[in-house]
Amino acid sequence: MLEGILVGLSTAFSISNLLMVIGGCLIGTFIGMLPGLGPMSIIAIMIPVAISIGDPSAALILLAGVYYGAIFGGSTSSILINAPGVASTVATSFDGYPLARQGKAGKALTVAAIASFCGGTIGAILLMIFAPALASVALLFHSAEYFALMVVGLSAIAAFAGTGQVAKALLMTFVGLMMATVGEGALFNMPRFTMGVMDLQSGFGFITLAMAMFALPEAIYLVLDPSRSNSDTGGEIKDLRITKAEAKSIAPVIGRQSIQGFLIGVLPGAGATIASFLGYAVERNIAPKEEQEQFGKGSIKGLAAPESANNAACTGSFVPLLTLGIPGSGTTAILLGALIALNVSPGPRLMIDQPEIFWAVIISMYVGNVILLILNLPLIPYIAKVLAVPRTFLIPFILFFTLMGAYIGQNNATELLILVGLGVAATVLRFADYPLAPLLIGFILGSMLEDNFARSMQLYDGIGFILERPMTMGLLGLASLLVILPSYRARRARLRAEGVADAD
Amino acid sequence: MTKLNLTRRMIMTAAVAAMGFAAPALADGHKVVDSIHFLIPGGAGGGWDGTARGTGEALTGAGLVGTASYENMSGGGGGKAIGYLIENAASQHGTLMVNSTPIVIRSLTGVFPHNFRDLTLVAGTIGDYAAIVVGKDSPINSMSDFIAAYKADMKGTAVGGGSVPGGMDHLVAAMVMKAAGEDPTALKYIPYDAGGKAMAALLSGEIAALSTGFSEAVDLANAGEVKIIGVTADARVDAAPDAPTMVEQGLETTFVNWRGFFGAPGLPADKVAMYQEALTKMYDTPEWEAVRARNGWVNIHNSGDDFKAFLEEQEQVIGDLMKELGFL
Amino acid sequence: MALDRWIALIILMISLVYGYTAFFTMDGGLPPFMQRNPIWPSTFPKMLSVLTIVSALIILLGIEKSDDEIKPSEINYRRLTEYKLGQALMLLGLMVVYALLLRPIGFLAATFGFLVLGSAILGERRYGVLALVAALAAGIVWYLVQQVLGIFLSPWPTFFAVGG
Numbered sequence: 001m002l003e004g005i006l007v008g009l010s011t012a013f014s015i016s017n018l019l020m021v022i023g024g025c026l027i028g029t030f031i032g033m034l035p036g037l038g039p040m041s042i043i044a045i046m047i048p049v050a051i052s053i054g055d056p057s058a059a060l061i062l063l064a065g066v067y068y069g070a071i072f073g074g075s076t077s078s079i080l081i082n083a084p085g086v087a088s089t090v091a092t093s094f095d096g097y098p099l100a101r102q103g104k105a106g107k108a109l110t111v112a113a114i115a116s117f118c119g120g121t122i123g124a125i126l127l128m129i130f131a132p133a134l135a136s137v138a139l140l141f142h143s144a145e146y147f148a149l150m151v152v153g154l155s156a157i158a159a160f161a162g163t164g165q166v167a168k169a170l171l172m173t174f175v176g177l178m179m180a181t182v183g184e185g186a187l188f189n190m191p192r193f194t195m196g197v198m199d200l201q202s203g204f205g206f207i208t209l210a211m212a213m214f215a216l217p218e219a220i221y222l223v224l225d226p227s228r229s230n231s232d233t234g235g236e237i238k239d240l241r242i243t244k245a246e247a248k249s250i251a252p253v254i255g256r257q258s259i260q261g262f263l264i265g266v267l268p269g270a271g272a273t274i275a276s277f278l279g280y281a282v283e284r285n286i287a288p289k290e291e292q293e294q295f296g297k298g299s300i301k302g303l304a305a306p307e308s309a310n311n312a313a314c315t316g317s318f319v320p321l322l323t324l325g326i327p328g329s330g331t332t333a334i335l336l337g338a339l340i341a342l343n344v345s346p347g348p349r350l351m352i353d354q355p356e357i358f359w360a361v362i363i364s365m366y367v368g369n370v371i372l373l374i375l376n377l378p379l380i381p382y383i384a385k386v387l388a389v390p391r392t393f394l395i396p397f398i399l400f401f402t403l404m405g406a407y408i409g410q411n412n413a414t415e416l417l418i419l420v421g422l423g424v425a426a427t428v429l430r431f432a433d434y435p436l437a438p439l440l441i442g443f444i445l446g447s448m449l450e451d452n453f454a455r456s457m458q459l460y461d462g463i464g465f466i467l468e469r470p471m472t473m474g475l476l477g478l479a480s481l482l483v484i485l486p487s488y489r490a491r492r493a494r495l496r497a498e499g500v501a502d503a504d
Numbered sequence: 505m506t507k508l509n510l511t512r513r514m515i516m517t518a519a520v521a522a523m524g525f526a527a528p529a530l531a532d533g534h535k536v537v538d539s540i541h542f543l544i545p546g547g548a549g550g551g552w553d554g555t556a557r558g559t560g561e562a563l564t565g566a567g568l569v570g571t572a573s574y575e576n577m578s579g580g581g582g583g584k585a586i587g588y589l590i591e592n593a594a595s596q597h598g599t600l601m602v603n604s605t606p607i608v609i610r611s612l613t614g615v616f617p618h619n620f621r622d623l624t625l626v627a628g629t630i631g632d633y634a635a636i637v638v639g640k641d642s643p644i645n646s647m648s649d650f651i652a653a654y655k656a657d658m659k660g661t662a663v664g665g666g667s668v669p670g671g672m673d674h675l676v677a678a679m680v681m682k683a684a685g686e687d688p689t690a691l692k693y694i695p696y697d698a699g700g701k702a703m704a705a706l707l708s709g710e711i712a713a714l715s716t717g718f719s720e721a722v723d724l725a726n727a728g729e730v731k732i733i734g735v736t737a738d739a740r741v742d743a744a745p746d747a748p749t750m751v752e753q754g755l756e757t758t759f760v761n762w763r764g765f766f767g768a769p770g771l772p773a774d775k776v777a778m779y780q781e782a783l784t785k786m787y788d789t790p791e792w793e794a795v796r797a798r799n800g801w802v803n804i805h806n807s808g809d810d811f812k813a814f815l816e817e818q819e820q821v822i823g824d825l826m827k828e829l830g831f832l
Numbered sequence: 833m834a835l836d837r838w839i840a841l842i843i844l845m846i847s848l849v850y851g852y853t854a855f856f857t858m859d860g861g862l863p864p865f866m867q868r869n870p871i872w873p874s875t876f877p878k879m880l881s882v883l884t885i886v887s888a889l890i891i892l893l894g895i896e897k898s899d900d901e902i903k904p905s906e907i908n909y910r911r912l913t914e915y916k917l918g919q920a921l922m923l924l925g926l927m928v929v930y931a932l933l934l935r936p937i938g939f940l941a942a943t944f945g946f947l948v949l950g951s952a953i954l955g956e957r958r959y960g961v962l963a964l965v966a967a968l969a970a971g972i973v974w975y976l977v978q979q980v981l982g983i984f985l986s987p988w989p990t991f992f993a994v995g996g
Contacts, residue, residue: 031976138704139704139707139708139709140708141708142705142708142710143705143710164896166896167887167890167891167895167896168836168891170883170887171840171843171884171887171888171891174847174880174883174884174887175843175884177880178847178850178877178880178881178884181876181877181880184615184668185668185873186668186695186696186697187668187669187695187873188668188669188866188873189613189668189669189670189671189831189863189866190613190615190861190873191615192858192873192877193850193853193877198583198584198587198616199584201583201615202578220920220923220924221906221907223916223919223920223923223954224907224912224915224916224917224919224920225906225907225915225916226916228906268700268701268704269701269704320700320704324703324704324707324729325703325724325727325729326700326703326704326707327700328700328704329700332700333700340723345723345726345727346727347727347728347729348727348728348729349727349728390956391954392951392954392955392956393951393956393965395923395950395954396923396946396947396950396951396954397947397969399923399927399946399950400943400946400947400950400969403927403930403931404973407934408977408985410576410577410578411575411576411577411935411984411985411986412577412578412584413931413932413934413935414931416927416930416931416934417928417931417932419927419931420924420927420928420931423924424924428835428839428909429839430907431835431907431909432834432835432836432838432839432909433836434836434839447697450876451697453871453876454871454875454876455694455695455696457869457870457871457875458662458692458694458869458870458871459662459692459694459710461659461870462870573984574984575984575986576984669865669866670863670865670866689864689865689868690868829865830863830864830865831863831865
């Protein structure tokens, strides 16, 4: 192994390859900020450039730089304008945007950068040591377990079910799940609930819904109430640095979520989005009560958890890719295409036949992460300054970005009308204090939930799979624990506050 | 195919696809068409996208076409782009739309209101056979093994695929079962939304066999993950000479998933002839050979009336089969 | 009735229609081979519609005990007219117009118009700066997306872009 690492290191640290990483990171970061262009499309776009380089190691190093850059860029738009461009950064905006609203945009970006860096780096180390051993873990989960995992992911909505808000959070989740059933699914040969609208035949678009639920209502709020933008976020970007106490509080979160995220990423049917929701849900539920209440309102723990989890998961998804040749996510599927075009076939034989490629990939991840951190930390104050642009300019640009996210690469103008319509509906929901995040979580997890449930039902000819598969039961048990535990604790606290004798 | 399925093969075509606009070569000597605008009925990264961009790359690289541009228009599982081409026919004389077997299947199921007759048929250019694969450690080594296993345990022998039930992969599996004299509607078909997930399910033992595209199966077999137990070609294919055909195993099943190009309705005859000429000449160029080999495509060229006859026959065969299977 | 109950009522109506479709009309078109499956396209929607109806009713009937102290919402919708409602509505209208004109007049003109009018609605009066910024932004985004990334964005009005 040591030999392999050395070969990988010497490859990665040549001048030309370092330039590749730097170029890749910069390109990835800037394009990744545009909503609508996630890591997957950016990598697809960069692949011809990578292939024209010819040398597989150099090409992979470039792509790794682009990949990490894109993930980082995606978090930026989530934090600054509440516009998550890809599903895995939705959880980032839960706490990242509130932080930015409190004038802590710089700090939020720093936390995100560091959490991403740690997630990616710890993931790379785990990948390096355990990749061959984890290959079998990747195949441990059947559809039944994936179904249970989605249920665990749904428990993240508990974070938005405050006192007296439980029914509202649930209702929003169900509406999200209902919206996920619109259009053609993977499982049925007819589109459902399209009401005859052709544009709904493929269902609601993720970007459209994310923009309509998060970015657009926020922009409308900024318009309605001008004091919102000026007093809170305008002017100075305070607090760029993370204090020692803050560092201490997020370090265990980052550590736990890097490992948890990595393991979820290893599963080909889960991926970074599930990892980020699970990371958020778990960290919220194990946090002390006073910190728990901060989740969703600008908790740095709530920001660090999904950021480290989704980066570690991205790294984890390389396990099935490199050891089994199975792409677990859209992005790794594109990378697989690139590898094949470069005459590298990932699979069980890769480590034996072409060890230098295997190590170059891992080392390039590591280098990509480091370079990204070095490049971006000094840039953060300037990126955060975006919010200091006068509102007469900023707001039209936010609206324009929102529209572009739904339009780029689709060229379907009707999507924009759907976006505006849903955005108005979302704003009205916000007026009445309905939380919007559960709707989006329900929508994102909905189709995976239903698909895996349906597959299990078909394979086991009925609901019996829950009893037949102990791991499914275990995961479902975990999900109920995650939901019940906090409400039990809250109840006990309330009883105590009311002076009722503590029976237990 | 029906949605943006990110199977290995498609991603690869996407990868290559993206090269289309990176190829600036303009050898002007034997130019046939000044410019072509490719309309792609799905998003960037799908199989249609790869076909259009790969074809454009070869055409411009070989100098047969001056410039190529690409427009992705998703919506309605491809129906949006078809509708757009028909509604704006008069201004779309410079446009070619890429499409494939699902246009036939989906017109039959009524998913979209139009069918291929509403468009001007230019040419079918490439194709891919279908294949049934099993995991490398599976005790099943041939179609007869598979059918024996299926007869022994019908409920436990599920076949997976990347299309919806009633879609292409399911259809192929059902055709095979029918040829084996089994009740094709009794087959347990489990749909997955992406090739990677279906592969993981095969290797983890959730499904017994996988119905997939041949070129994708070849990649997987080369990686040492799967055994190909049946191909829907007439004769063994060079890319994988060890893979037996369905026909040689006594199962009369052949199937080709074609991809080709369509023009707007009422496209003038001289324009049609020009596009057809460019596409015909393309097959002899080294640029096309490079693109084709990289993607593992099979040249299946049907121009004009041949294309029409081919599509009508396929519509007939698939339509009959779907009725028989109760898919319609 | 408070706004949140009105919303619950509307969602209730939608889920009733949704549930009706799932329970009574969807299964009619199910092809015979799928009727053998233990799960139908309508199974999940059926469960969902029941859950949605129940939770909408909980809100509508006020069954869940909510806090006595109603936390002040960030924006009080009862006094919506005291906010910049006109600007917000005009911007939304502008977005609709943008969506409708984007294809007919092309990306560059539509975007330029959107950015200039959007800023003007918000009270920006430095038209020179405005025009410059809008033109630059439209041009740069188009150049990046179309030329650098190779993703098609029709820049000009359709009538003189025959053949793209």
